Amino acid sequence: MAVRFDEVQVGTELPARSFPVTRATLVQYAGASGDFNPIHWNEKFAREVGLPDVIAHGMFTMAEAARVVTDWVGDPAAVVEYGVRFTKPVIVPNDGVGATIEVSGKVAALLDGNRVRVDLVATSDGQKVLGMSRAVVQLS
């Protein structure tokens, strides 16, 4: 099921995904990651520091975006480089619905050694939440 280098070209699209985020998601991620910054669970605190509401952990968004790559390639070890810029926060209201992170990706470059560069686009509520989101992936 591994993706073969000779099966892809520049422009090959990875299956896009949509990831729901609620306050409960953020509490669970805070516990698992050890990042208990109150901007991720306390809206009073978030507003006091100038945010519109509670925001998702940037590293949570980065983790979700990676799933588009790892689900495509199968073995997560195929990701040899992965970087993002945190451009806008994912705002997570306490309305029983929360937010959604939409992630798409495509092959942007073919590299030596059967590697490809995948460029990812992550948005929430119409805003681009990650910039320069790129992974280098080892294909077979």
Add this chain to the structure above:
Amino acid sequence: MPLDPSFIGRTYPPTAPYEVGREKIREFAAAIGDANPAYTDAEAAKSLGHPDVIAPPTFPFMLSFQAAAQVVNDPELGLDYSRVVHGDQKFVYSRPARAGDRLSVTISIDAIKSLAGNDVLTVRGEVHDASGEHVVTSIMTLVARAAEAGEE
């Protein structure tokens, strides 16, 4: 006050080893909603050629961020952490972290820049296993926003 550029190139002592546990990986994978069996099923991980379950790609951030506390809390550097946001994050992997690893992080300050009154600090964490082999490099950019007028 801008950060002292003489800190560029400073390297801190390696951290005490962090032991990567199977259940911690499971907890982390559940928190990001990722059902990839390589994170929870040792047999599935072995079928991909790994000796045990592996951790998701962003898992090592926990270690590198904890280690970066040496920089953040360095009184000589004087970073105001209440103004710090995470600007960029990058990982360069030799292999995934996996259950049973004992990982140590060596933190260095790669760059200090001043952009529009903000201090931009590039902190690199080199993560090695117990045998000294490189596992992953975690490069984070921390942006300390300038104090607003009248605020101190």
